[in-house]
Amino acid sequence: MLYSKLMKVLIKIKLDSIAWSIRRLYCPVDKNALVLEVGSGGNPYFRSNILCDAYIDTRERHFAKLIHDRPTVLAYVEDLPFKDNTFDFVIACHVLEHSKDPEKFLNEIQRVSKAGYIEVPDAFLERLTCYLDHRLEISDINNELVITKKTGYVHDENVRELFLNKVSMVFPQIVRKYPFSFHVRYYWNKNEGGIKYKITNPDYKFNWDSPQIHKEAKKNKINIRSSLTSMFIFLLRQFFSQNKRNRHIDITRYLHCLSCKSDKFEWNMELICLNCGKKYPIIGENIINFTN
Template identity: 45%
Template sequence: MQDESVLMRQLRRFGFESKAWAMRRFHCPVNPDALVLEVGSGGNPYPRANVLLDAYETTRERHWAPLSADRPTVLGFVENLPFRDQVFDFVIAAHVLEHSTQPEQFLSELQRVARAGYIEVPDAFLERVNPYRDHRLEITCRDNTLLIWKKPSWRPEKDIVELYEDRVKSVMTRSLVPRHPFEFHVRYYWENKIAYRVINPEVDAAWAPPESAPHGGVAGGVRAQVRDFLRWGLSQRRRNASIVLDPLLRCPTCLGESLTRSSELIVCAQCNTVYPVRRGIPVMNEGAAA
C-alpha cells in the first residue's frame, strides 16, 4: 500500500518536510468507489472520508472545537463501533488511538468493520518527553508492528519531562518537530490485519486526567478558511450526500442489525434499546431501554 503520494515524495526529496506533512491528509490509497470511515474525526475530518464517527459533539480532548458533520456522521465509541462487520473498505484513525484506555479492543474493532486502514499517532518518544494530559498510550512502530505502552499516569516520567520543559521544549515544539514531523509521528498503513503488541497489558490507563482551563477551540483566520475550502473541494460531496447510514449500522448493545429509524430515534428490534437522533446524527453511545 502506497504510504505517500508522488507530491509528498517530491516535497520531501527537496527538503519541504512540513509541506509534505500537510499533504498527507489528502493522501488516501483507495479506489474512488471505496467506502471510507474516519473515527475520531473531530473538527477537521480527512477529505476522503465518506462516513464520520466521533464520541462527542464537543470535548476537552480536542480543545472544545465543535464537531464537523459535513457528511454522514455517527456518535459512538471506537471500542464498540456501531457498524456491521466489514462494511467499509478503509478506516482512518488519526490521532485517536492514543486516547484509548483499551487499545486491544480499539484495534480489534477497526479490523472488524474495515478491510484496511491508516493509523497516525505521536511517536512514543515525543509522548514520553512531551506528554499530553489526555493521552493514555505511548506508541511506536518497529518492523511494521505497533508497540504500545499503557501510561500509568499522564506524565509517568516526571523528572525527564521537567528537564525537557526547562531546557529544550521550546526548541522541540517550535523548530525541530515542525521541521521534521515524520520523525516524531507514527504513520501506519495496514491491510487485513493490524500487527501490534501491548507491552504492559497489566497497567490500568483509565486514570483521571488533570484539569485544564477551557481552550478557545481551533483557530480561525485565512489558514482555517483555506483548509476548509480544500476539504470541501476534495471530498466526495455528491456521493456523501447520497449515503444512507441505516444499512451500515448495528446495535452496540446487543450487536443486532435489525434497527428501526425515525427522525428522532433509532430502536433496536432485538433488545429494544433506543438511541436518540440529534440534528440528523445517530447518537449510538447513549442507548436506553425502551
C-alpha cells in the first residue's frame, strides 16, 4: 500500500515518470500470496513467484533475454498448464496486446487466478506507434477493457504518415512524461465480477504478420546505457524478490497436463504425465516447456 500512496503523491506533484517506475513495486497482495506472471520475459515483477513466457528468444519482446531465476514454464497464456484457482494474483504486463485470441487469454488467467493486473499500451498510443507484433488495440472505458483486433500492422496509413512526419520525434518524451495517459492499467478480482471486457470485432480471424524489419540490427546492438540499466534492475531483483521462498517452490503441485488435465507427474529427465504419458521437456536447468 505504501507504494500506491507514494505513486499518488508523485503524480500530484507532477512526477508521473517516477511514479510510473514505482508501479512495478506495487502489487496489492500480502506477502504469503502466490503470484504468477505471464509474459514475464526479460524483466519480471519482483513480486512474481512463478514465471511464464511463450518464448526463450523472440522479437515479440525485442529479443530481451528470458529471466528464469524463479520456477519458470514456457507456455501460451491461452493454454496455461496450471490447475484452477492456483494463484492469488496474476500479472500480465504488456502481453495481452500480443495475443491472437484475447477471449481465451482472459478466460485462462481468470481460471488459474483469483485476481490480477493487466497493463497494456492504450489504443491511442498503439494507433500511432503501430508496434511490431502487437495484434490488439485496447483501451479502458468506464472500467471495461475495450479490445479491437488489428486488421493489419498499420491501422490508418494517413494518420501513421502524419505522425512519422513530425510528431514521432518528440512523441517518446511526451509518453515518458505522461505515461499514465498512454497506458491501460486494469485491476480485477473474481469476487468483484472478474474482468469486464468487450471485443469489438470478435469474429475477425488474423491473416497478417508484422513485417520482418530491422531484425538483426536490433538484436546485435550493444548499448552501454541499456547494459547499465539491466545491471541495476538485476540488483533490485536480488533485493526485492522473494528469492528464498521461490527457491523452495515445488512447481509440480500447481501444474496440470495440457492434454488430459491430470495433476500427477513424474520427473525423469523430462516432466512426464503419469496418466496419459505426455512428455514435457526441460530447457536448461529449470524451464518446463509446455509449448509443443
